[in-house]
Amino acid sequence: MQIAIDGPAGAGKSTIARRLADKLGFVYIDTGAMYRCITWKAIKNEVDLADAGQLTNLARDTHIEFRQGSSHQLVFCDGQDVSSAIRSHEVNAAVSKVASHPEIRRIMVRQQQHMASNNSVVMDGRDIGECVLPEAEYKFFLTASIEERARRRQAELTATGLGHELEKVKIEIEERDKSDANREVGSLKILPDSIVIDSSSMTIDDLMNLILDTIRGSGYAV
Numbered sequence: 001m002q003i004a005i006d007g008p009a010g011a012g013k014s015t016i017a018r019r020l021a022d023k024l025g026f027v028y029i030d031t032g033a034m035y036r037c038i039t040w041k042a043i044k045n046e047v048d049l050a051d052a053g054q055l056t057n058l059a060r061d062t063h064i065e066f067r068q069g070s071s072h073q074l075v076f077c078d079g080q081d082v083s084s085a086i087r088s089h090e091v092n093a094a095v096s097k098v099a100s101h102p103e104i105r106r107i108m109v110r111q112q113q114h115m116a117s118n119n120s121v122v123m124d125g126r127d128i129g130e131c132v133l134p135e136a137e138y139k140f141f142l143t144a145s146i147e148e149r150a151r152r153r154q155a156e157l158t159a160t161g162l163g164h165e166l167e168k169v170k171i172e173i174e175e176r177d178k179s180d181a182n183r184e185v186g187s188l189k190i191l192p193d194s195i196v197i198d199s200s201s202m203t204i205d206d207l208m209n210l211i212l213d214t215i216r217g218s219g220y221a222v
Helices: 013-024 031-044 052-060 089-099 102-116 128-132 146-159 166-182 204-217
Strands: 002-006 027-030 064-068 073-077 121-125 138-143 195-198
Touching: 002 013, 002 128, 013 027, 013 121, 013 204, 027 031, 027 064, 027 073, 027 102, 031 052, 031 064, 031 073, 031 089, 031 102, 031 121, 052 102, 089 102, 089 166, 102 121, 102 128, 121 128, 128 138, 138 204, 146 166, 195 204
Parallel strands: 002 121, 002 138, 027 121, 138 195
Antiparallel strands: 064 073
């Protein structure tokens, strides 16, 4: 089974996708982390983020791996644990620009589809339902108010020691929304078959129960 969860930054995609995968015994694939790895590596190696050729070569030579840690999933880039490094403000500000390059997206989508080819998966991102898993049995689109998304992202950053003032986080999210919605390939959008959920006033448990009820309603034993 394939479950796609799309939505803007701070909507709760990654948190709910992890919990859902754990509940169902599926593999969780954090596609956003993959683009963050490329962005982190490009910044580290002082690659021009506007140079599609350099970024493409870098992406082709990058090995990204997900490993289960003692309490959460870890992200490795070329053998190095970058779970925290890829969540920095510098990466946050640049990842949408890197992800907008069509060839980068093609490389990442091929890897993501390969990961999903032999496993039941929960995958979250911006264009999963449209580009990565177009035949997914369930396509959820999670959203929330800009204020709530900024609050959630600030809490997430603070938990990793990268906290910043709420207003700056809100501005970053607004800029990311605009970039994600207007990029040429893999833009953020609600599909005709998307199940849209506004989680602004919902707890994670509320959201989890709603998604599970939706899946059960289709006859899948959960």
